[in-house]
Amino acid sequence: MEFTGVAIVAIVFTSIGLQRYFKHRTEMKKLESEGSSSEVQQLRDELHTLQQRVGVLEKIVTDKGYQLKEEIKSL
Template identity: 40%
Template structure:
């Protein structure tokens, strides 16, 4: 193998690894952004569910609700 061929081969390998590295980094950043969006959606849903549970707790612990249930049971 001549010196020129080795230099060309080294350049191609270097450029190839550089391209693969950039593609992989883009893939990872895309996955990270998708993961972040999914986490944000789950957090929003969790907040909404916590608010609903808090509202239900207020209704159930309200004196008027307990009184209505006692009248139903009579």
């Protein structure tokens, strides 16, 4: 009889704990997604700018005239 009472109490406390855990987790994900939308857009813009700059640098470095100038400088 005592075991049944202990089991019921354990089940109740476990279910309460799990409910609080999942509620907390849901609230944290909600807060993360709300605050990051403008930040994500800002990071995307910055990434686009950096990709353009890298593209320009690749064109400069792979240019045969640039390579020739660097070879001449090294002599």
